[in-house]
Amino acid sequence: MLTFLVCLTALVIAYFTYGRYLERVAAIDPARSVPSETLFDGVDYVPMPRWRVFLIQLLNIAGTGPIFGAILGAAFGPVAFLWITLGGIFMGAMHDFLSGVMLVRNDGLSIPEVAGRYLGTGMRQFMRLFSVVLLVLVGAVFLLSPADILSGMVPSVPHTVWVWLILAYYFVATLLPIDKIIGKIYPIFGVALILMALALLGVLLFGPYRIPELTTLANAQLDPHSVPIVPTLFITIACGAISGFHATQSPLMARCVRNERECRSVFFGAMISESIIALIWAAVATAFFGGAHALAEALAANGNSAAWAVNIISNTTLGIAGGILALLGVVAAPITSGDTAFRSARLIVADIFRIEQRTQWKRFAIALPLFVAGYLITRVDFTVVWRYFAWTNQTLATIVLWAVVVWLFAAKRNYFVALLPAVFMTFICASFVFVSGQFFGMENRPAAYALAGAATAVVLCFILLKLRRNGRSNP
Known part of the structure; x- marks a missing residue:
């Protein structure tokens, strides 16, 4: 319990300490104009109250990520608590806040356009294609998963009907x-x-459950060699620690904040909240099943289904309320994230071709092919494609971190707050390519990590060259 409480306290304190420090790094200026007032269009650029923007941002970036990823990651052991806490504060919240401010100061444009400004035209073109494909894929998956669950809950309604109803929404x-x-x-x-x-926090604090303490960094997985903590844990737990998907969602709220001083609560605060949610789910999963190794065994016996774990934990610990909780977690949350994924894809396409979105038929013209593509993807077996999503998600986060580094350097600010996480995440993503069976699956781990280190060095040299060439230009 002590490890859990220390991590929970650290996340809360970080909002008031590290969050305020990052405000100084970003030079937050309440007098600066924001996109919701300078580009108001009544469609996407709409000022909304801070509390409303915060809750929407939290729901947009959360989905099932901090629940499913945290449960699967908890099978590595209490070391997951450490990653959620430190990653959530120094990587995820920093990534979301600084990229959020960067987006606000660039007219709330989509992340490919803003990242391209700092990393070059080539990266802009890559990010455009990468982001649209990723968002349509996310939207399609968040179309299928709730349809699968709803068809199981209401067998009288065919699966296809649920797909079409969600798609229509x-x-x-x-x-x-x-x-x-x-x-x-x-x-x-x-x-x-x-x-x-x-x-669930109440269940942990006052119920008959024991949360394991962080006494060792040993891997509790059934086959530790095939899923080493480095880099697999850092890929498995994404949304609860750091996630590139957030950067595709932040432009939605960057167009709605009413003042720069709201950015800490909207972007940093939403990510800290998500980390707290992930920490609670990681703790309740290990406590409910009697430890990380027992959790890994239970997951393996049920197809590694985090949805199964959510259902049994919720219904057992909270009764009827737990059933509603499970319904929210595995149905409502992905539907809301799927919706905003398609919306973000529409905005990216609109930014690419500079198509104003005030006119309804123009929004329709962009959205229609995106939804057709999303529906066609639902007719394909995703198993192989989806295996790579977690890595793709973290790779996107890494690219955004490098863009933040260049932005801060150009503004003559402390860019090390983003540089160190960018180097770390570059190594994680590169090592996953060499270590994971999804890619090369090298058995010689020292050689794999050496190659990952070399790849990280190459990226770092590229960024240093970029800084030398144009980093001192005005942001």
Whole structure:
């Protein structure tokens, strides 16, 4: 319990300490104009109250990520608590906050356009394609997973009907102004997400469960050699620590904040909240099954299904309320993230071709092919493609971190707050390529890590060259 409480306290304190320090690093200026007032269009650029923007941002970046990833990551052992805490503070929250401010100061443009400004035209073109494909894939997956669950809950309604109903909702929500559905309904789901975490926290604090302490960094997985902590843990737990998907969602709220001083609560605060949710789920998963190794055995016996774990934990610990909790976690949350994934894809395409989005038929013209592509993907077996999503997600986060480094360097600010995490995540993503069976699967681990180190050095040299050439230009 002590390890858990220390990590939980550290996350809360970080919001008031490290968050304020990063505000000074970013030179937050309450007098600076923001996109919601300079580019107001009544559709995407719409000022909304801080509390509403925070809750929408939390729900957009959360989905099932901090729940499923935390449960799967907890099978590595209490070391997962450490990664969620330190990663959430010094990587995830820093990544979300600084990239969020960067987006606000670049007219709330989509992340490929902003990253391209600091990393070059080639990276802009790569990020455009990469981000749209990733978002359509995310939208399609978050279309299928809730449809699968709903068809199991209500067998009388065919799976295809649920797919079409969710798809229809996505289409409408993506086209409507952001303050109509997303601005009104999503804060309610955001509150529910927080309440379910608090309910589980109460179970941990006052229930008959024992949370393992961090006494060793040993890997508790059934086959530690095939899934080493470095780099697998850092890929498995993404949304609870650091996630590139967040950078694709932040432009939505970067267009809605009313003042730069709101950025800490909206971006840094939402990520800290997500880390707290992930920490609670990692703790309750290990405590419920009697330890990390027992959790790994239970998951292996049930197809490594985090959804199964959510269902049994929720219903057992919270009864009827747990059933509602499970429904929210594995149905409502992915639906809301799928909606905003498609919306973000529409905005990226609009930014690429400079298509204004005030006119409804122009929004329709962009959204239609995206939804057609998303639906076609649902007809394909994702198993192979989805295996690479977690790595792709962390790779995107790494690229954004490097863009933040260049931005801070150009502004003559402390860029080391982003440089060190960028180097670390570059090594993690590179080593996963060489160590994981999904890619090369090298059995010679020292050689694999050496290659990853060499790849990291190459990227670092490229960035240093970039800084030398144009880093001192005005941001």
